[in-house]
Amino acid sequence: MADFMQFALSGVTVGAVYALIALGFTIIYNASDVVNFAQGEFVMLGGMGTVFAHQAGLPLPLAALLAIALTAMIGIIFNRLAIETARNAPVVSLIIITIGASIFIQGVVQIVFGKQIYRLPSFSGDTPIPLFGANILPQSLWVIAGAIIVFIALWLFFTRTMTGRAVLATSNNRLAAQLVGINTNFMMTLSFGVSAAIGALAGVLVSPITLTSYQVGVPLALKGFAAAMLGGMGNPKGALVGGILLGLLESFTAGYLSSHYKDAVAFIVILVLLSVKPQGLFGTKTVNRV
Amino acid sequence: MLSIEGLRSRYGRIEVLHGLDVTVNSGEIVTVVGANGAGKTTLLKCIAGVQPVSAGQITFRGEEITLVPAFKRLSRGLALSPEGRQIFTNLTVEENLRLGAFLFADERVERDMEDAFVMFPVLKQKRNLVAGGLSGGQQQMLAIARALMGRPTCLLLDEPSMGLAPILVAQIFDVVKSLKSLHVTVLLVEQNAFGALEVADRGYVMETGRIAMEGEAKALIEDPRIRETYLGI
Ligand SMILES: Nc1ncnc2c1ncn2[C@@H]1O[C@H](COP(=O)(O)OP(=O)(O)OP(=O)(O)O)[C@@H](O)[C@H]1O
Ligand SMILES: [Mg+2]
Numbered sequence: 001m002a003d004f005m006q007f008a009l010s011g012v013t014v015g016a017v018y019a020l021i022a023l024g025f026t027i028i029y030n031a032s033d034v035v036n037f038a039q040g041e042f043v044m045l046g047g048m049g050t051v052f053a054h055q056a057g058l059p060l061p062l063a064a065l066l067a068i069a070l071t072a073m074i075g076i077i078f079n080r081l082a083i084e085t086a087r088n089a090p091v092v093s094l095i096i097i098t099i100g101a102s103i104f105i106q107g108v109v110q111i112v113f114g115k116q117i118y119r120l121p122s123f124s125g126d127t128p129i130p131l132f133g134a135n136i137l138p139q140s141l142w143v144i145a146g147a148i149i150v151f152i153a154l155w156l157f158f159t160r161t162m163t164g165r166a167v168l169a170t171s172n173n174r175l176a177a178q179l180v181g182i183n184t185n186f187m188m189t190l191s192f193g194v195s196a197a198i199g200a201l202a203g204v205l206v207s208p209i210t211l212t213s214y215q216v217g218v219p220l221a222l223k224g225f226a227a228a229m230l231g232g233m234g235n236p237k238g239a240l241v242g243g244i245l246l247g248l249l250e251s252f253t254a255g256y257l258s259s260h261y262k263d264a265v266a267f268i269v270i271l272v273l274l275s276v277k278p279q280g281l282f283g284t285k286t287v288n289r290v
Numbered sequence: 291m292l293s294i295e296g297l298r299s300r301y302g303r304i305e306v307l308h309g310l311d312v313t314v315n316s317g318e319i320v321t322v323v324g325a326n327g328a329g330k331t332t333l334l335k336c337i338a339g340v341q342p343v344s345a346g347q348i349t350f351r352g353e354e355i356t357l358v359p360a361f362k363r364l365s366r367g368l369a370l371s372p373e374g375r376q377i378f379t380n381l382t383v384e385e386n387l388r389l390g391a392f393l394f395a396d397e398r399v400e401r402d403m404e405d406a407f408v409m410f411p412v413l414k415q416k417r418n419l420v421a422g423g424l425s426g427g428q429q430q431m432l433a434i435a436r437a438l439m440g441r442p443t444c445l446l447l448d449e450p451s452m453g454l455a456p457i458l459v460a461q462i463f464d465v466v467k468s469l470k471s472l473h474v475t476v477l478l479v480e481q482n483a484f485g486a487l488e489v490a491d492r493g494y495v496m497e498t499g500r501i502a503m504e505g506e507a508k509a510l511i512e513d514p515r516i517r518e519t520y521l522g523i
Contacts, residue, residue, distance in 0.1 A: 169378055169389050175340055176376040180440060181364040182392045289415065 005134035007255035008248065013140040013209070015109065015247020019200035020238035021116075021224025022231065023150055029234050030158070031167045033091050037098045039199050040221025041105040046073045046200025047212035048109060051118040057135035060121065067201040074105075075196025076189050084188065102217065109214040120144035120207040138175060144206045147240065150198055154236045167191055187271040232271050232283025291316040291475050292337070292368075293442055296346035299336050306332050308335030309346065309498040312477075314444065319466065319476040321507065323520055330433045330479040333375045333496070334446045337371035337477070339363050350444070356379040356381030359423075365393055365473040369442035373449050373479075376462035377436065385411055386421050386432055390439030399439070406435040409465055426453045434465070444475040451482050463489050495520070 021039055028036045049067025054060055082097050087096075123142050125281040128135035158164040159275075170187040177184050183219070203212065227246045231238025246266055253265040274280070292314040299307040307328045314320045320328050335341035337348055339360030340485050350368055358366070378386050387406060391399045407414035408451045410431040416424060421432060434450055447466065449461040459482065467489050469476055480486035487507045495503040495516065503510070510516050 068485055110468065162395070165385075166388065166392065169381070169392075172378045172380045175372065176362040176378060176436075177389075178370065179338060179364065179370050179376070180342060180389050181361050183359075184391075251380045 004006035011248035011251030015244035018227040019243025024199045024226035025228040027195040038102040039218030042196040042199025043203040044217035046203025058255035064204045071200035072197040075192040117213045120124045122208040155285045234282030238282035298345040309452040312447040319492035321478045328496040329499045367443035370446040371437040384417045390436035
């Protein structure tokens, strides 16, 4: 039983990271129908940026804020240079552009900061806290809290605010959105900025646990993407639930079977689920009548 | 109210508008008729700002708007109900209408929505359904209603009668006429030249990117060339 709780807690922690990444996917997808595979690089930039700003002498919270702000800027620049300029290209081309951007960002970070693995100090120490008969690291609580707060903020944003509706309208029909007075370029800028900032936040929160290096982004992007698909692409609730589920699946597989199988089992479950329910757990089927 | 001078526009390297002059006075209903591919839709897209202008200028209520971004034109009073029912297919009918009033957050939004439902009762029945599931004609009505939610002083209508049953076509032209009493100026593009000229004050005939003829709607309807080419009489 203690094992079970321990696996559950670590699953929720990893799942919260996946959820944060999936939420990043959700925003850009909602604004532009693009699945942004550079999302993992935002996570990497958040972690690496904080490491270097901290090493340069900034206190940790300030270093984290700086890294998040810089990553948001990079997200906005990425949108301006790579996505806006190819706006009329098919969505598939845009997705390939995001993969290219991902490789480019990794390359630049590798040249500037090298290939070493870096660690960030934990925010509240490393003394495990007993919880439900198992132990949890204080840093895990930070990760989980981060995912929940971001989820609630996004949920309110998309359902309660006019700007959130405008983002959804922009993705659904850009021409119509302009005609009702929505500044669609700004909605894209906003989406990329916020999405990159959320990715960077995930990187800041998780780096004390998982360490970071120039190449942590790609596997995280794939997991976040899987989580978003599992929950239903475009739905913040789906991103949260999908992320936590994926984390739990991995953790229990690693605990009870073998950590060699954790990725395989997780992906098999997702494939089976998507073949039964292609739109994901919370996805809405889009009705398009031609 | 709206004046277009020497307007040229192109798709890639192919110019499709070769210098148009069109004027719409305040309170008028003006129609532009012409064959398929004449450039009517392109003209309205230029006025709405969603199609680049390569030469000429567009003036609206005394201010040049040629380079004003599309999303700022509605707040100046210019709305387009586009060709091909550009509605928000994933959102409900009511959400579509509310987005039409995106620029406003006052109690008039609710009143305008009730007015839209009086104008198009079928939209009221379907208000909570996803707009992508409406029939073509219903989507067309939704596009018009959504444009009106933006409180335009000048409404650009691109083929509002397209794809509608004859009884609905008559209803749409009634709606267009009724806009006059609401002090909305209308620029109406139509395939249905006869219906359009009947409700309009003045008309323009477009042929391959040029204005071929213009005049009082009553005179155009009587013109033998127009009767032959566009009215099929
Ligand atoms: N997106 C586009 N790309 C390239 N050419 C286009 C595009 N849209 C229209 N055209 C061309 O521009 C010309 C004018 O088209 P437009 O749609 O303005 O005509 P229209 O008068 O509205 O026709 P219809 O009555 O069929 O709606 C046509 O020759 C058309 O082939
Ligand atoms: Mg047309």
